[in-house]
Amino acid sequence: MKNHIINAFQEPACQHNQTQSNQQGCSPAKPGQSNGGCAFDGAQITLLPIADAAHLVHGPIACGGNSWERRGSLSSDSSLYRYGLTTDLSEQDIIFGGDEKLFRSIDEIIQRFHPPAIFVYSTCVTALIGVDLDSICHQAAKRHAIPIIPVNSPGFSGSKNLGNRLAGQALIDYVIGTKEPPFETPFDLNFIGEYNIAGEMWDIEDLLKQLGIRLLSRITGDSHFHEVQWAHRAKVNMVVCGRALINVARHMEDAYEIPYFEGSFYGAKQTSSSLMKIAKLFGDQRLIDNVSELIKNEEEKLEEALKEMRNVLRGKRALLYTGGVKSWSVISALQELEIEVVGVGISKSSQEDIARIKDLVGEDALLINSRGARVVLETFKEKQGDILIAGGRNIYVALKERIPFLEINQERDHAYAGYTGFIRMAQHLVNAIQHPVWRLANLEAPWEESNHDRIFQ
């Protein structure tokens, strides 16, 4: 295994780290029983939201061609990230190494799009035939005088999670600290691991603006390349998506003494607590007072908006099947709505996530350590759930079983973060649970035998 991959596994702040205590690391995918994405996928999730950069996939068509335009990350201006760029290696290219094609592809990108930077992703095939991505990118960067960044995260090197981390490493090695911001303010904040799914970061950014806090760098949802370069000038880092990019935060703490904390914006409680933590890390009393005032106002407005929905949601039973930070942050949001969380999938959660989950749900909830859809469905029935909350892959599994569903992962169309996002989420839960389709879809056709009474009445 290459060194950088071993390093990514040994991230000291990561609970999957195999060298710490006796925890198991990220276990490899099992043949015939695997559903997850690969390291290449993970690297793209992390870097693709850098919207004005070009993202070039060096590999056969399946890697780039089957995966582009799949994410829900939104951008406010640049759209180059929406172009699917790939070298689309042919058999000939593979035999001759593909280096020439990569060089010419980089030239073409620069000539056609003039991007501020190019990220070049390796894939299984280019790793297998031994393409030296670092050297090619280095040469091309020198020739064109823009950053051309190798992302060595071939699919077969591991899981999506590892890919997130390798992408973070690429940001550390090649991007962060390579440019200065035009100006600084006393309240410059970075988000790390926030991808602006369905534009949900914009709701948070509005709150920050009211408080006079500037988002210096968004890593990486709705970002442009230069702002990631000057991320090292922030005063505070907030790690939004749990553990995936913890290496980036830790690096900035070591190298630039920027304090960081991990938080979430799902639910009012966590939104308020995250805002307060940000204020406290800035250490400014007036800011802290302003946050208190804002929290009070927002929570009052929220209670008013939630009043009627609470009557529907109180006591409902939810099963949550997602990964990482969402596995605990969404629980807390659901509990604020007085929904009982009767089961939680933990196959993609870290030890620390699991500890937090246990704190929140207590003894009665079932922790499901399996990736199979079947187990989820069985648990749902056994626990008499009212709604399943999971990622896009499971939507139609649930619908086949006539189970109300709320989508929570990266592909979703709805913004659930912050106070406004929380109201939206509550509304969508109500819509899902109360929908007439559950009664109608479970009606047997009148001509089925058990229904003869209905016909002949």
Add this chain to the structure above:
Amino acid sequence: MTVSFSEKELMINSLKISQTVGGVLALQGVFRSIPILHSAQGCAAFIKALMTNHFRDPVALQTTALTELDVIFKAEQNMVKAIDSVIDKNDPAVIAILSTALTETLGDDVKKNVSDYRKNHLEDTRVIFPVSLPDFEGSLESGYARTVEALLMEVSHRISDKLPLKKLANRVNLIPGSHLTSGDVMEIKMILADFDLDVVTIPDLSYSLSATRADGYSPLAQGGSTLMELEKIASAQVTIVLGNSMEKSGQIMEEHFDIPYVLFDSLTGLENVDRFFSWLTKYTKLPVPSRYRWEREQLVDAMLDSHFYFGGKSYAMALEPDHLYTLVMFLKELGCKPAKLVSSYETTTLKLMEEEVEIGDLYDLEKGSDNADFWLSNSHGQQSADRLSIPFVPIGFPITGQIANGYRMQVGFRGTMELLLAISQKIMKEGR
């Protein structure tokens, strides 16, 4: 020769989709089957996400989940483990091992490995077969066609010692191409049933990836032809092949079972549908049911009503070869002409077309379509159409942002009219 090639080195906004997607699609039309991608886990995850998003239904698919170390030492072992695990957990009737660029580059001999597996499991009688589907050749269409060919060969061997003594009078085989939707296949099956024909469809997507054969969730294909139905292919009088890419499948039926095939390169557009019905009525010696007479009248009426809007319009279109060919003929009936045509890989069909077709990507199409009045392609083309400020008609694969992609029809009089209406609505509402 009317086929040209993109001058770019780089692929920008790919139209082409890996052959494995076609392979996975074909298997969804075989009941209780599962394709296993011989690949890293991500290859399967991408395809699953892509197809689930398009069809809004679960997709049966597994992977051998190769890691960096497996690739070097034990790709075969992973394949064996994957087959064992899928059998143990789900008991499928049919398993297909689909190779990818990774395993082809590795030189892994899937054919031999699958044959070894079967030698070591002689007691297991289910269908297990390999298909070579490297990503660096062809596209979705060829991957689907190759998989259907491999499936037919497999079934042929399986029934070679129990061939029927005679063909059955009303039995026909139907082999639909990859450009036809579940709704299309269902429509064609209903037309055949109206002519008293008893049909076996290979593969049968008509009640897969939509309303399925069995209720509830399963990791296996929940619709499609059963293995028992597939084993009846040898008793047919004739094979109806839909789409030039499927001709080889028709030939396999002819060679193995002496069943002639009839090829329809398109069932879209008035003249092509007429041709189909003339053949049906001649073959069965039955009159065309009144329902279709009425549908034909409606289509002609819609063509008359819409000709003011379509006449002289030019369009930009990017689709897989057979699909492109079909729709070019149809749009010609509507009085439209292509501004530019792009397809994913070179085929004989494209070479024989009068119109010029470029093998390229959606960026090539965008660059040549400044004067087009409307745009037809999969949803990846939406951003191009938006930049050109012309109406976008989603067709092909994948399509996002609308439901029922599996049911939308384009075949027969009814399907042709549905397609005509869908396009005319866009042009009349958003056109310039």
